[in-house]
Amino acid sequence: MANIQALRPYQQAARDSIHAQWEQGRLRTLLVLPTGTGKTIVFASVAADQVRAGDRVLILAHRGELLEQAADKLQRSTGLVSAVEKAESTCLNSWFRVVVGSVQTLQRSARLERFPRDYFGTIIIDEAHHSAAPTYRKIFEYFKNAVRFGFTATSVRGDGIGLAVVFKEILCEFNTLYGIEHGYLSPIDACQVNLKFDLGTVQYREDTGDYDAADIARVMSGTAAGIAEAYTKNARGQTIIFAPSIEEGKNVTALLNSQHGASTAAFIDGTTQNRGHFLEAYRLGLIKVLVCYAVLTEGVDLPMTETVVLARPIARTNVGLYAQMVGRGLRLY
Secondary structure: OOOOOOOOHHHHHHHHHHHHHHHOOOOEEEEEOOOOOOHHHHHHHHHHHHHHOOOOEEEEEOOHHHHHHHHHHHHHHHOOOOEEEEOOEOOOOOOOOEEEEEHHHHOOHHHHOOOOOOOOOEEEEOOHHHOOOHHHHHHHHHOOOOEEEEEEOOOOOOOOOOHHHOOOEEEOOOOHHHHHHOOOEOOOOOOOOOOOOOHHHOOEEOOOOEEOHHHHHHHOOOOHHHHHHHHHHHOOOEEEEEOOOHHHHHHHHHHHHHHHOOOOEEEEEOOOOOHHHHHHHHHOOOOOEEEEEOOOOOOOOOOOEEEEEEOOOOOOOOHHHHHHHHHOOOEOO
16 A cells, blocks of 8 residues: 655644554544645545554545446545445445545445445545535434544535534634635635625525525526626636526526626536536536536535636535635635
8 A cells, every 4th residue: 555645743643643543432523624735636545544543434425426436536645546435336245444425325225235334444525514414314324333534615504404413523714714824725815896686585494504406596586797897897817607597597507608708607516417527527628617506515626726606605604614615715826
């Protein structure tokens, strides 16, 4: 196995804290590190530690992009190659000691019960603020004797459900300001643009901890020109625009392409086919602006992003989503 990639001081402190907690018998730990500070590198190093100790390690994530990212960084930083437990792919009867698994696949009883309950000694959860969901908890209960730790940029869920049902200790909560002051994250230059829409009639939803999406789409109908103008006047470099609705997102994209040249911008949402194609084009600079709706808020590394446009109102209670969206532009490049 290759040598583990050298860790930054706070990453090493996080790794040491995880092991210290386990040695004290505290086996349900959550690590909070802001977007862009290398959570995946930390959990890859801990995974390598656990493999050396003789464990099989399960890395759980809820989206295909996160699974691919975890497998890639694990191999590049530690030399460990992982198996995949997703759809038709299975790790059973393989020699791999690390498995990258889809929550949606593993939570199915027919899939889960193929495994001995002691198959995994360690479970690592990426984007762990999702892990209070029943799908995750079903997997945790099945492998209940495995040590467990999660990684997230925010321990706050918009719906108000606490993570104490899954984790008992929160470790190493370095914040965004720490990352900026120590040169690990880009400094922020912020401005506000008034598009003159009225949030007074927008419903707040307790179940999501945010504004009602349909109401946002209604009150922000017709703001595409203002969003495009705000980009033209204020943005620098490659840019992600978080649109208020699918309709306005498509309208903004069309305006930018007409004003700045064809293929300046591309629109993506949860239904976009071959989303990876657009992300790769953005990484290569072939697309200058990604306009998106309800995607790219977490788990995507796009360090070339210099400007983030928050054209989607966020309730004050949903600080986790706000931090995730702003964080798309914080990585050093």
